[in-house]
Amino acid sequence: MVSRLREWLRDRLGLEALEHVADKKDVPVHRHSFWYYWGGMTLFLFGIQVATGILLLLYYRASADEAYESVRFIMTQVSFGWLIRSIHSWSANLMIGAVMVHMFSAFMLKAYRAPREATWLSGMVLLGLSLAFGFSGYLLPWNQLAFFATKVGTDITGAVPVIGPFMLRFLRGGEHITGGTLTRFFGFHVAILPAVVTVILGVHLYLVTHHGMSVPPSVEGRTPPPPRMKFVPNFLLRDMVGWLAALALLALLAALFPWELGLKADPYASAPAGIKPEWYFGWMFQTLRMLPSHILGIEGELVGILGIGLGGVVWLLVPFLDDPRGQGPRARFWRVLGAVAIVYVVVFTLLVYRGATP
Amino acid sequence: MKRRDLLGWAIKAMGATLGGFVLYPLARYLVPPSIPEAVTRRVVAAKKGDVPPGGFKTFPFGAQPGILVHTADDRWLALSAVCTHLGCTVQYKNSDRMIWCACHNGFYDLDGRNVSGPPPRPLERYVVHVEGEDVIVEKAKA
Amino acid sequence: MRLPRILIAPLATLALLAALPAAASAARAGANPQNSCLDCHRALDDARLAAPAKAFAEDVHGAHGLGCIGCHGGDPTDADITSMDPDKGFKGTPARKDIAEMCATCHASAEFMKRYNPQPYIFSMAEFRTSVHCKKIAVGDPKVATCTNCHGVHGMLSRKDPRSPVNRRNVPATCSKCHNPEYMKGRTVPTNQYALYRVSVHGKALLEKGDLSAPACNNCHGNHGAVPPNTRDISLVCGTCHGREGELFAKSKVKAGLELEGKRGCVTCHGNHGVQLPTDALIGTTGDGVCGRCHESGSAGARASDVIVPAFHALKARIGDADSLLAVADRLGMEVEAGRELLKQADDQLVNVRATLHGFDTKQITAVLTEGDGLADKAIAQARDALRDWRIRRIGMALSVVVILLMAGLLALRIRRLERGPGA
Numbered sequence: 001m002v003s004r005l006r007e008w009l010r011d012r013l014g015l016e017a018l019e020h021v022a023d024k025k026d027v028p029v030h031r032h033s034f035w036y037y038w039g040g041m042t043l044f045l046f047g048i049q050v051a052t053g054i055l056l057l058l059y060y061r062a063s064a065d066e067a068y069e070s071v072r073f074i075m076t077q078v079s080f081g082w083l084i085r086s087i088h089s090w091s092a093n094l095m096i097g098a099v100m101v102h103m104f105s106a107f108m109l110k111a112y113r114a115p116r117e118a119t120w121l122s123g124m125v126l127l128g129l130s131l132a133f134g135f136s137g138y139l140l141p142w143n144q145l146a147f148f149a150t151k152v153g154t155d156i157t158g159a160v161p162v163i164g165p166f167m168l169r170f171l172r173g174g175e176h177i178t179g180g181t182l183t184r185f186f187g188f189h190v191a192i193l194p195a196v197v198t199v200i201l202g203v204h205l206y207l208v209t210h211h212g213m214s215v216p217p218s219v220e221g222r223t224p225p226p227p228r229m230k231f232v233p234n235f236l237l238r239d240m241v242g243w244l245a246a247l248a249l250l251a252l253l254a255a256l257f258p259w260e261l262g263l264k265a266d267p268y269a270s271a272p273a274g275i276k277p278e279w280y281f282g283w284m285f286q287t288l289r290m291l292p293s294h295i296l297g298i299e300g301e302l303v304g305i306l307g308i309g310l311g312g313v314v315w316l317l318v319p320f321l322d323d324p325r326g327q328g329p330r331a332r333f334w335r336v337l338g339a340v341a342i343v344y345v346v347v348f349t350l351l352v353y354r355g356a357t358p
Numbered sequence: 359m360k361r362r363d364l365l366g367w368a369i370k371a372m373g374a375t376l377g378g379f380v381l382y383p384l385a386r387y388l389v390p391p392s393i394p395e396a397v398t399r400r401v402v403a404a405k406k407g408d409v410p411p412g413g414f415k416t417f418p419f420g421a422q423p424g425i426l427v428h429t430a431d432d433r434w435l436a437l438s439a440v441c442t443h444l445g446c447t448v449q450y451k452n453s454d455r456m457i458w459c460a461c462h463n464g465f466y467d468l469d470g471r472n473v474s475g476p477p478p479r480p481l482e483r484y485v486v487h488v489e490g491e492d493v494i495v496e497k498a499k500a
Numbered sequence: 501m502r503l504p505r506i507l508i509a510p511l512a513t514l515a516l517l518a519a520l521p522a523a524a525s526a527a528r529a530g531a532n533p534q535n536s537c538l539d540c541h542r543a544l545d546d547a548r549l550a551a552p553a554k555a556f557a558e559d560v561h562g563a564h565g566l567g568c569i570g571c572h573g574g575d576p577t578d579a580d581i582t583s584m585d586p587d588k589g590f591k592g593t594p595a596r597k598d599i600a601e602m603c604a605t606c607h608a609s610a611e612f613m614k615r616y617n618p619q620p621y622i623f624s625m626a627e628f629r630t631s632v633h634c635k636k637i638a639v640g641d642p643k644v645a646t647c648t649n650c651h652g653v654h655g656m657l658s659r660k661d662p663r664s665p666v667n668r669r670n671v672p673a674t675c676s677k678c679h680n681p682e683y684m685k686g687r688t689v690p691t692n693q694y695a696l697y698r699v700s701v702h703g704k705a706l707l708e709k710g711d712l713s714a715p716a717c718n719n720c721h722g723n724h725g726a727v728p729p730n731t732r733d734i735s736l737v738c739g740t741c742h743g744r745e746g747e748l749f750a751k752s753k754v755k756a757g758l759e760l761e762g763k764r765g766c767v768t769c770h771g772n773h774g775v776q777l778p779t780d781a782l783i784g785t786t787g788d789g790v791c792g793r794c795h796e797s798g799s800a801g802a803r804a805s806d807v808i809v810p811a812f813h814a815l816k817a818r819i820g821d822a823d824s825l826l827a828v829a830d831r832l833g834m835e836v837e838a839g840r841e842l843l844k845q846a847d848d849q850l851v852n853v854r855a856t857l858h859g860f861d862t863k864q865i866t867a868v869l870t871e872g873d874g875l876a877d878k879a880i881a882q883a884r885d886a887l888r889d890w891r892i893r894r895i896g897m898a899l900s901v902v903v904i905l906l907m908a909g910l911l912a913l914r915i916r917r918l919e920r921g922p923g924a
Contacts, residue, residue: 072837079387080384080386234919237911238915241908244908245904252901255896255897256833365913368910369914372906372907375907446848462713463740475713
């Protein structure tokens with residue numbers, strides 16, 4: 001009976017093609033294989049985000065009058081509402097962490113080399129979209145910390161030369177953060193960003209499947225070539241063990257450290273002490289904070305913003321700047337630069353939490 | 359061969375259990391709670407019969423108390439009950455037709471204006487509707 | 501703008517009324533070349549004579565365009581010493597005993613005062629005469645305050661000006677300029693008021709916190725009719741601000757009892773100038789309890805106190821319990837807003853009990869206590885619920901983690917089996 005149903009579905013849905021792809025897909029096994037798990041991990045956490053996000057939509061109300069109250073309602077009145085919201089918040093953070101690991105490992109293993117430039121570019125766009133998800137979602141509970149973090153964050157955008165003032169108005173939907181900003185961020189968070197992510201993620205996954213897994217230069221030239229593991233079921237089962245571990249971690253975090261709600265945002269209240277952005281923006285925040293007020297007669301913050309922007313562009317274009325063979329002095333330079341960038345980001349993120357000021 | 363079946367069976371059983379652990383909270387979450395919505399703009403402050411003419415009632419409005427006044431000439435009024443002086447809860451004095459704070463003898467008129475005593479600011483006024491038996495208090499639109 | 505002399509000179513000696521337009525326009529002329537009084541006095545080397553003219557720049561009368569002649573007479577349009585000719589109405593320094601009457605010529609006239617202020621304060625000479633100050637002046641006592649002693653002179657400021665000696669925040673210090681042991685030597689009037697007031701709850705609120713709703717001396721003693729508040733019932737004085745307590749006390753049997761003994765309400769327990777923030781220690785017959793001062797143990801009052809006081813402290817303890825339980829739940833990350841709201845209401849009832857105590861009606865007090873107890877119990881129940889919920893969450897979390905890990909273990913086993921498979 002079950003097998004007949006399976007047959008029926010196969011014929012109707014054309015699952016053979018998919019099965020063929022799944023059967024063909026394999027993963028090289030070598031000492032850097034561990035890093036192959038992080039893309040899947042990100043995808044799993046993204047799935048959790050989609051599921052819990054849809055659930056939150058059942059009770060959330062996007063208006064300055066009701067947003068805070070509705071989140072409070074979810075946390076206190078709705079059965080397991082605290083769980084859904086805590087998982088959504090924690091999983092968001094874990095997902096951004098996984099994205100970061102995925103991106104940096106791809107960089108260090110030079111997975112962006114030809115013919116995978118487009119994979120890298122789409123991945124970088126997805127990273128940017130993940131950060132945008134985090135930034136827009138942070139405001140939605142309309143609490144004091146989120147309000148001021150958003151104010152600071154959009155202020156920084158406003159300091160970008162030429163397009164800054166426009167960007168500020170574009171993000172806030174006006175000069176100030178108001179209920180209109182909340183509605184806007186809600187629209188970004190639940191409609192625009194998901195739509196864009198769906199497309200780019202589709203492209204990214206297609207490209208990964210199309211080109212197969214990249215092998216790092218240190219393993220590439222070796223004879224015999226590294227053995228390969230079938231994706232289904234061997235690698236997928238391993239993936240699932242990792243996902244279950246992440247799920248267990250989420251359950252622990254949500255039950256032991258339910259995500260706080262804090263106080264309702266009050267635009268007229270003075271900014272609370274110790275406003276910090278979400279940790280993944282921390283290194284940029286810390287960089288701007290530690291710059292002197294003027295560098296060579298230009299405003300320090302501006303220099304910082306331009307520097308970070310330039311760094312981002314260079315990072316994005318690395319597939320075209322690095323040696324396509326992944327060897328030689330140019331390749332070594334980029335590897336060292338990558339290591340420096342990782343150390344820089346880690347150190348500056350930690351500095352935010354040491355409360356270090358210049 | 360037998361052991362393999364056993365493992366397959368165990369995985370299915372455990373998978374089903376895990377599915378239960380995920381689906382149970384989901385199902386519970388989808389069931390609307392007994393209080394149907396997150397209310398703070400609007401609240402049923404009293405039943406009509408609760409407050410006789412000339413009487414008043416304090417009711418929770420969000421995290422703060424509100425005061426519902428039923429005047430002798432059958433008007434309904436609702437205001438914030440938090441005295442603007444030091445935050446005591448105010449009451450209605452039918453004899454004076456005024457809202458009165460017992461802590462430092464602050465008086466407000468029925469529009470919430472601070473008319474005597476130490477209160478520095480008026481009380482916030484709310485909008486009242488009577489719908490059937492329910493007296494509903496709403497925050498005024500800004 | 502020169503006015504004919506003939507117009508000014510005769511009027512100066514009469515009321516200021518008619519002279520006003522001239523004086524006012526003269527003041528508006530800026531440097532005021534017309535006012536020879538100020539011109540000459542400012543230039544004098546004798547500080548005693550120059551100071552009034554210099555100080556007058558800020559004077560509230562000057563600001564309203566009134567000049568020197570209203571009080572001193574003379575002719576300010578005359579630039580010579582002849583302007584101070586008694587023939588021109590010059591009066592020199594008014595005698596102390598005449599000052600109040602002189603100020604009253606304008607300040608007691610509603611008609612005149614309304615020219616400057618639509619809602620003027622109208623000084624009442626009749627009221628001033630009821631004051632000890634005025635009575636002593638009338639018998640020629642030179643060391644008693646008249647208008648200028650409190651309000652200042654020449655550099656006189658509106659009472660709304662924070663620098664004015666009669667601004668509410670400055671009143672206690674102003675009164676104490678005379679009401680101190682040194683100045684009052686040889687008199688029977690007590691002189692410890694200022695020292696007591698400064699450390700009292702009222703004094704701290706007004707002088708340290710700047711709370712302008714706190715009373716200064718005049719809010720109880722009156723302004724110009726300054727006397728001890730000899731109202732029939734002191735609760736009328738305190739009740740001006742402490743409304744509920746005053747109202748309850750006025751109807752209470754304790755008030756009636758105190759009257760029979762010739763004691764006065766409020767102050768018997770709370771004191772007067774040095775009134776402190778009343779603590780709960782004042783309630784009861786033991787320790788600092790003020791009830792025990794009159795009610796001997798075993799008396800009806802003491803028996804009532806034995807019922808009320810323990811119940812009061814029980815409510816406080818219950819509120820404390822609810823608070824700490826809610827704090828525990830809060831620290832564990834549970835949402836306790838609803839419990840906090842109940843606790844706030846219970847706290848309100850505790851405040852209500854403290855006020856209701858002033859009615860000395862056991863039934864009334866017990867009713868409020870019961871209501872407070874009910875609210876505190878509900879808050880405790882909320883906290884207990886939150887804590888139970890927290891335990892359930894932990895158990896659920898532990899179970900689900902066990903299931904997840906077991907599942908992971910089984911999958912790991914499956915992988916091993918798979919890869920050891922036929923080939924191995």
